[in-house]
Amino acid sequence: MMSSNLPPSAAPEPEGSQAEYLEQGSGAPLPPAAAPARNLRPFVIGGVAVAGLAVAGGAAWAAMSFFSTGSQPAEALPGSTLAYLAVDLDPSGGQKIEAIRTLNKFPAFKDELDLDTDDDIMKRLFDEIQADAECANLDYEDDIASWLGNRAGVAVVDAEPTVVGAIQVTDAEAAEAGLEKLRNCGANGDASEPAPADAEMGFAVEGDWAVVAETDDIAARVLADGAEGSLADDSAYQTWTERAGDPGIVTVYVAADAADALVDNLDRFFGSAEDLGGLVIEQSAYDDGTVSSEGDVTVAGEQVPDDTAETMESLFEGFDGMAATLRFSDGAIELEQAGSFGSxxxxxxxxxxxxxxxxxxxxxxxxxxxxxxxxxWLRALAEQFAQQFGDLMGEDMTVDDMFEELSTQTGLDIxxxxxxxxxxxxxxxxxxxxxxxxxxxxxxxxxxxxxxxxxxxxxxxxxxxxxxxxxxxxxxxxxxxxxxxxxxxxxxxxxxxxxxxxxxxxxxxxxxxxxxxxxxxxxxxxxxxxxxxxxxxxxxxxxxxxxxxxxxxxxxxxxxxxxxxxxxxxxxxxxxxx
Structure with a gap:
């Protein structure tokens, strides 16, 4: 089943069975991240209350949880995904015990939050956030807990980067209705009042997953592409996540192609050429800088070459992907990363x-x-710097020239x-x-x-x-x-x-x-x-x-x-x- 329109937010429904120590099934996904530049319009709206609930819930349950070998958001996303962050809110019982034993050492967690192992933390957070930014006619049990699963991810897909969210759902029909209400909340502050037809945000639901994107078409396409070849089945994703060690509560993955996509879309991430030119002038020591309509920068009468893309390409040259995992381990909180970032x-x-x-x-x-x-090591570092930022050294200065000048100034043999x-x-x-x-x-x-x-x-x-x-x-x-x-x-x-x-x-x-x-x-x-x-x-x-x-x-x-x-x-x- 495919459907449309709107973002996710807060709180899962218990899945029927409890872990041996800490009851599973409470939690919420992280919301999809905002688009990286002003012409990437935000597509996740659930109102301040719903967004806050998702973030706070994800953080709270990420702190209390550990990894579980169940369905992950990577299964719903396409293998061409450029970047991915997922939170697992339903870890196995033994790993939950490790987390709760560690966190219970801190009075702020054990006493001040006053949480029992069978409390529905998401209900607590929902009530508190509703008190600050109420969405009318939104019921936690009927509209949220009735469909929201325990795992969620945020991803960047496509060569022209688009941010989407993937959310596990326990009831597709209820998810459609709940997401529609959350969309209404974001647009009107009232879950029962339909959002405007031109609201540029959408969603699609298929099986156990909902994808939230800028439009219905994008969300549906992402689900369809994921069905043809998922990120979970991608060999590069598998390799890098394995290199990052034992799975944990948070998984991060960046594909090798992400660097090229960043360079190709600098204006979408950092603004227009004129914006970049203005930044050059702002950070320079000159007052007489100008930027043309094409983004050409002139400072003190001299045109500044636009080598931003070349610099970025050089910086990411050789990047071949990376992954990271956040976990609880032997009374510790541990972050492990593995990546190939170039020489x-x-x-x-x-x-x-x-x-x-x-x-x-x-x-x-x-x-x-x-x-x-x-x-x-110093010569190698200097030669690498010269290769990437040679303009800063002067057109005719070599590494040996630089060393000779430094030696003269310091009295050292450099x-x-x-x-x-x-x-x-x-x-x-x-x-x-x-x-x-x-x-x-x-x-x-x-x-x-x-x-x-x-x-x-x-x-x-x-x-x-x-x-x-x-x-x-x-x-x-x-x-x-x-x-x-x-x-x-x-x-x-x-x-x-x-x-x-x-x-x-x-x-x-x-x-x-x-x-x-x-x-x-x-x-x-x-x-x-x-x-x-x-x-x-x-x-x-x-x-x-x-x-x-x-x-x-x-x-x-x-x-x-x-x-x-x-x-x-x-x-x-x-x-x-x-």
């Missing part, structure tokens, strides 16, 4: 030494950021001295007694537990540091350094410098191992321990007992990136105390 991005993560120096930091380190470096200084692995670290107030009030930094540790050619690094101290003059004490066993520690604090130089075993701590994935092959790593230094994060909340109680469960946050062939992986984890 210009891969260069930044090519090393597998990002954690080499970090793992030797003191075990009570509060925060650290580490990066690994391959030989010749790029050799810079690459020697960074070593194989470098980490910036904060000790357990660090505080922003201490940092701001310190005169010379000698009392601030802050510094850098480098793994590399210690003798060569010290020689470069001597050059920097000569340049610093009277401020040379800030670059105090010590070296031992192939490491150099740099800090204005004698005590912290000595602590940095020791092998403190941070990499062997439970908090580090729990929060950092693939440390042995990571190109870049960051780490923050919320429990270090007598629970410094809790102390930052001052005398607010509510804030203290909700910050106390947090243990650590960290992220790591690594490469496998031409694929860049990244994992971000936020862990909680047991």
């Amino acid at each position: 210009q991005f891969q260069l930044l993560y090519a090393s597998d030494r990002g954690a080499d120096a970090m793992t030797t930091l003191p075990s009570d380190t509060v925060a650290a950021f580490g990066v690994g470096f391959e030989e010749g 790029p050799q001295d810079v690459e020697t200084l960074t070593g194989e692995s470098m980490v910036f670290a904060l000790g357990p007694d660090f505080s922003p107030e201490q940092f701001m009030s310190s005169g010379d930094g000698s009392d601030v537990p802050m510094g850098v540790k480098i793994k590399g050619d210690a003798e060569g690094i010290e020689e470069v540091l001597d050059k920097l101290r000569d340049l610093a003059g009277t401020d040379a004490d800030i670059i105090g350094s010590e070296s031992a066993d192939g490491f150099v520690a740099i800090s204005p604090s004698d005590d912290f410098r000595a602590a940095l130089l020791e092998d403190g075993g941070l990499g062997d701590t439970a908090a580090f191992k729990d929060v950092i994935r693939e440390a042995e092959q990571a190109g870049a790593v960051f780490y923050v321990d919320f429990d270090a230094g007598d629970d410094w994060l809790v102390e930052l909340s001052g005398d607010d007992p509510e804030a203290k109680a909700n910050l106390a469960p947090l243990s650590a946050v960290g992220g790591s990136t690594w490469t496998e062939g031409d694929v860049i992986h990244a994992v971000l984890r936020l862990t909680t105390d047991d």
Whole structure:
């Protein structure tokens, strides 16, 4: 059955069976995203109340839910979909337990929301939003919960990008009636008053899915294209979502063709040529800029070349797709991503030494950021920059010319001295007694537990540091350094410098191992321990007992990136105390 007209919103109907811990069947889809430019007219209308309900419901249930192997919105969308975001609001019982156990550690969730496992959270949200922006003659049970399923997605389809929404429905006939009422709400604020015939928004329902789009025809075509070959069956989609790890509550996918579509439709995403020209003038230092009717930009009497498309093409050159997943995992909230972004991005993560120096930091380190470096990294980065943004360097300037000029200005031998200084692995670290107030009030930094540790050619690094101290003059004490066993520690604090130089075993701590994935092959790593230094994060909340109680469960946050062939992986984890 196909039908027409209008957007989705809030709240599912229970599907009859309950998970072993948390009742399933409550939740709402995320609404379709707004069109990316002013000539892509919005097509999702359900009124402020309905839109708010969808967003709030999706967020609340995404927080309480985990993945379930059931029908997904990708099954209703065409295989040519350019970008896709889906929320699964009906995860399996065991994964729901993992989510609820994690979230119940926070009083704001457990006590203040006052939710039982069998509460219909969507009914609660619907009532609250209706109180703020009421839609007349709209009944939750009859008009929403009677048809809305537990999974929804937002997608960009077609070479000329069009945003659509795909929503699981439990009753096609009821969905048609409910969507019609929501359309009326958006147009008139009254579900019983028909929307104008020229309202440029529509929907189509077929089987277990409704698609919402700008027009009925677009929605129907998307469903038909999905039936012929769905995104779920597309090999690229399958490959990238598998690379993003175990499925979770949110799935994101961007196809390789999305980059070309973005470049081909720059005016639809960023405005007209005149708008872009005006932006150039606005951000320049000149007052006498002009933009012609064709969008040609003249600043200080010189025409500015329109190389926006070329720059974007260069930026996305080599992009071959990506996917990401948000999930609950072992008492943590985890975001995992995998993508092929081209050599210009891969260069930044090519090393597998990002954690080499970090793992030797003191075990009570509060925060650290580490990066690994391959030989010749600075020259490679400069050559890549010159290839993409050569105009900024000047027409006749080469990379060698740029290095020579920088060397003359600084007294350093560039790029050799810079690459020697960074070593194989470098980490910036904060000790357990660090505080922003201490940092701001310190005169010379000698009392601030802050510094850098480098793994590399210690003798060569010290020689470069001597050059920097000569340049610093009277401020040379800030670059105090010590070296031992192939490491150099740099800090204005004698005590912290000595602590940095020791092998403190941070990499062997439970908090580090729990929060950092693939440390042995990571190109870049960051780490923050919320429990270090007598629970410094809790102390930052001052005398607010509510804030203290909700910050106390947090243990650590960290992220790591690594490469496998031409694929860049990244994992971000936020862990909680047991």
